[in-house]
Amino acid sequence: MRGITNIGVRLRPFALIAILLILWEIAARRQSAHLLPGPWGVVHGIADLAQHGLLVKYIVASLFRVTWGFLLAAILAIPLGLTIGWYRRAEMALNPILQVLRPISPLAWIPIAILWFGVGDLAAIFLIFLGSFLPLLLTAINAARSVPAVYVNAGRNFGLGPVRLVYQVFYPAVVPQLIVGLRITLGVAWLVVVAAEMIAVNSGLGFLIIDARNAGNRYDLVVAGMVIIGVIGLLLDMGMRSLEKVRSFRWGYSED
Amino acid sequence: MSVAEAVLASSLKTKLRVDHVSMVFKRGGKSTPVLEDINLEVKDGEFVCLLGPSGCGKTTLLNAMGGFLSPTSGEIRADAEIVHGPDPRRIFVFQERGVFPWLTVEGNIGFGLFKLPRAEKEKRIAYYIKMVGLEGFEKAYPPELSGGMKQRLEVARALAVNPDMLFLDEPFGALDSITRLVMRGELLRIWETERKTIIFVTHDIDEAVQLADRVVVMSARPATIRQIVNIDIPHPRDISSARYLELRDSIFKQIGLAQKK
């Protein structure tokens, strides 16, 4: 740290971004074909989208699908996973099936999604549901299995009935792990929606990217779409991280 | 046991009775005997230490008394009824620190008081916070407390439900030696004011002799009771007195024999 002023330290996070943006602009100007836009072109692209009202419309379309697919998956997978995790034999029975289904890219289900739901919102929501369901199920199973027996024993010792035991001991004990799982899975859902929209629907940010390329090689809009995807993904992640900071959940994370 | 003591002892009510209890663990087709024919009677208000080498099965016995394990044969009776499961009248204070990290100090102490009206609940919480000296930490979460404070919190949580009996499983094992000495004093003070029956598992001979009315010396696995030693020194105990050293040394010899076997 010696020799670097306070301001220097504070500017550090922006230094590389600035350098990369400048390099990108120079590279974009020097290429002969002018296919790829520079940062300035991308800003213009975003402004263009905003003017036509597409920006908000596509963002809403993508968020709508993610919300529904993700929520449905969470509502079904978490109680199911906790139950499976609680019963050792249920976990034994289902584990091989889950392990085979897990490495299948949710996108591989696209043909089946279209067969069942047709091209449209439902197919995309189904894909996001699939992409979120398995990770959440596995997280919930692990969370339930790793509840220390002391906590459950202590709860029983104080004479708690099954219902109280679940919501006063079991539930608070699994929440920290569930939140981490939800955050990671939301990231996955956000990856899936973009890919699903490139194939299965005709609106949303994924569609924007593929459409801008196919209809007229508007690469400024392609990159604009990517930037927006990145920023929204980052915001979603930050939102979930702020949940991890809630005081009564924080015990589950590293104590530093 | 002198005649006078025997008369006194029999006049007290039997609180807990362990009758020919054996325990065999089966894992992967192999069966390991852990407890062998344990017989023990604990009087109301008595402080009993279970003392034995590590892994001898004293924690298993305590778990069986608490109702978390059922014995392979024999039976355990508390207040003359057979123990079938854990009960709020008999609270177990866990070795691994069973305080709930997601609750504050208040929340933990109030955990077992869900049947009480709010005002009564708050009164009890305040009383036990004061008793174990955690004033000022009511809203703190366990990760913010020191090891000794967490241990006192767990004892307070147990006392708050006003149990007849406390099971303590090496509760001070993880504490530094100074805190451990302080905690022993605290526990004795609490025991003398509240007069609970206490069963205390330890592998520390000094701890057992400093605390207990009777020390149950156990053998290595499969555990049997080698000897029950009466500690006939009134509290506060002088740990340099001749009687103290004599009793301690006799247990030392017992344990030495227990390990040779």
Add this chain to the structure above:
Amino acid sequence: MNSLAEPRKWEKLFWPILASALLLALWHCSVVWTATKIFPSPRDVERGLAELLRHHVLWNDIGDSLRRVSVGFGTAALIGIPLGLVLGWYPAANQVVNPVMQILRPISPIAWIPIAIILFGVGDRAAMFLIFLGAFFPIVVACINGVSNVPSVFRRAGRNFGLTPVQLLAKVVFPAALPQILVGLRIALGIAWLVVVAAEMIAVDSGLGYLVIDSRNSGKRYDLVVAAILLIGVIGLLLDFGFRRLEKLRSVRWGFRNES
């Protein structure tokens, strides 16, 4: 944590087989009851799988997918591990690079497809580039965390014995961080396997992902679609399993080396 007694030996096989059989039966019955002409029953999928195995296309497709994953993932590991180690070692450097990674990371690798096609054209290299992107960030993040989680006692002990910074990195920090790095690599391999299938559905015309989309587009052969999906699952599971074995092998070897 469980509420019942220790399961016996036979149960380890019995319950999974029972659950799988029930699932297959349920699948079969729902196909029969709904009288669907399009969606295949388990028998159809089995026949589809046999058909794929007879034609040699399948082996080419599997080979193509695996080749893309190994090149993309390998490159990501080759660049990502050293970069992650350095960034974990110098927090100042991490402060500079971290914001860029935080913005690039949430962009779906799939969203790079148009860019990948401009840069590399339709073909293997575009797919490999996408896999590289998908695997790179998890690897770098795992290395950074691995290094910064190395207890400072280890570093101090190393310095105490007079190790140079390079020796410290190679002999102390890397082995100490290795378990976490391996976990990161395994997760990245999983992601690479997800991305290759998606990339093959869009950007190339071979591989298991292409098999899925092609079976649908040319003649609605949904039996082949489902067969290919199951194959993707099984191969992904095998990759994961293989990597877990590697984790064990490696950690054992490091363990021995540390002792000698």
